[in-house]
Amino acid sequence: MTGSVGETEQTVPIMSNDDVVRARQLVRTLAQQAGLSLVDQTKLVTAASELARNTLVYGGGGAMHCGTVRRDGRKGVHAVFEDSGPGIPDIHLALTDGWTSGGGLGLGLSGARRLVDDFALESAAGAGTKVSVTKWRR
Structure with missing residues (x-):
């Protein structure tokens, strides 16, 4: 893990499209509070x-689960996405640009990885899936 989620930790259940919007809004608010640049806010919110x-x-x-974090004098936003779904049988393949298990463009996981620092x-x-991401203030 990239650091412990601080006092600002909040949990958003993700069971509907409205919850996806709520998750995105929370991440934007925390990114603003952490002092991330507008470009870095946009990258984190997109991821x-x-x-x-x-x-x-x-x-x-x-x-x-999302909140602000501090490490080595830096401040950032850390988010963890967890589900109990079918899991990803081949993580390496799933992180390959262009690969998709559905009808998408195949840029979700690999694109998200490029947009964040950790x-x-x-x-x-x-066994389900857990994805942890962090974006640090520059």
């Missing part, structure tokens, strides 16, 4: 939106 949608569509729903994915077939 969070993709990951929340994946949690809903591919994981059958789950939750996002990215970790844990998953196995039948």
Whole structure:
């Protein structure tokens, strides 16, 4: 993990499209509070939106835990997306640009990874998925 989520930690259940919007709004608010630049706010919100949608569509729903973090004198926003869905049988393949298990463009996971500073994915077939991301203030 990239750091512990601080006092600002909040959890958003992700069970509907409205929840995806709520998750995105929370991430934007925390990114603003953490002092991220507008470009970095946009990158983090875009990544969070993709990951929340994946949690809903591919994981059958789950939750996002999000808050501000501090490490080595830096401040950032850390978000964890978890589901209890079917999991990802081949993580390496899932992180390949252009690969998709559905009808999308295949840029969700790999794109999200490029948009954040720290990215970790844990998953196995039948065991759900957990994706952790952090964006640090520059």
